[in-house]
Amino acid sequence: MSRFIQAVLGASIPVIPEVKVRAADGVSLVGERSPVAIAAAYKEAGAGCLSVVTGRWFGGDLRLLADITARCDLPVLQKDFLTREAQLDQACELGAAAVLLTAALLPRRVLATLVDKALVLGLTPFVEVVSEAEIAAVPHASDCVIAVNNKDIQVREQGPADLSRSERLLPAVQATGCRVPVSASGIDHPAQATRLVRAGFAAVLVGTGLLRSPDPATWLSRLSGAPR
Numbered sequence: 001m002s003r004f005i006q007a008v009l010g011a012s013i014p015v016i017p018e019v020k021v022r023a024a025d026g027v028s029l030v031g032e033r034s035p036v037a038i039a040a041a042y043k044e045a046g047a048g049c050l051s052v053v054t055g056r057w058f059g060g061d062l063r064l065l066a067d068i069t070a071r072c073d074l075p076v077l078q079k080d081f082l083t084r085e086a087q088l089d090q091a092c093e094l095g096a097a098a099v100l101l102t103a104a105l106l107p108r109r110v111l112a113t114l115v116d117k118a119l120v121l122g123l124t125p126f127v128e129v130v131s132e133a134e135i136a137a138v139p140h141a142s143d144c145v146i147a148v149n150n151k152d153i154q155v156r157e158q159g160p161a162d163l164s165r166s167e168r169l170l171p172a173v174q175a176t177g178c179r180v181p182v183s184a185s186g187i188d189h190p191a192q193a194t195r196l197v198r199a200g201f202a203a204v205l206v207g208t209g210l211l212r213s214p215d216p217a218t219w220l221s222r223l224s225g226a227p228r
């Protein structure tokens with residue numbers, strides 16, 4: 001089992017917290033805080049791994065990834081719209097443990113090539129999906145994280161989240177043999193996260209909800225008892 005999958009399944013809290021500099025609408029999510037300090041606080045609160053957004057829409061870049069992997073020893077998922085094999089080599093060099101592959105952006109053959117390449121490099125493919133057809137196109141599903149995105153990337157994540165999409169698609173994700181179904185985006189309250197974990201998700205990926213919370217450690221602790 002990969003280091004990233006082990007970290008998700010073994011963490012004391014079923015949350016992958018995300019460091020994202022700003023929301024898709026341009027509003028800062030980190031304010032005066034240092035992203036490295038935010039990552040350290042998530043570790044302290046029990047996170048087993050992290051997501052780091054390097055996409056420019058969200059104020060990120062590769063330096064942010066390098067800074068966090070150099071100063072925090074949790075396995076890190078690089079979130080960006082990766083489309084080329086060279087970007088996976090770069091993710092590896094910068095210390096990522098997993099890479100986002102967005103099914104909606106990648107023709108089936110390209111997705112298969114990138115999943116293969118990631119696995120060869122020892123990176124865990126974190127494949128984001130929004131439909132049953134996309135789930136069916138994920139190769140080597142048992143070695144991947146499959147994440148249902150509750151928002152739509154076509155509108156740059158600016159539309160409302162539909163958490164019922166996660167619940168509706170979970171059986172199809174489980175049927176692939178994937179051991180790590182994740183629900184991502186638009187999870188703003190611990191009660192929503194608990195509900196998704198109770199429904200059968202191995203973890204939820206939370207960016208904005210935690211970054212905007214005045215007390216992220218308490219947000220996370222309200223979930224630590226959620227049975228998986």
Ligand SMILES: O=P(O)(O)OC[C@@H](O)[C@@H](O)c1c[nH]c2ccccc12
Nearest residue numbers: 079080184185186187206207208209
């Ligand atoms: O901030 P939220 O609503 O909790 O969402 C986190 C994450 O899912 C979102 O940032 C995201 C989903 N897909 C992406 C692709 C690239 C960058 C970022 C993302």
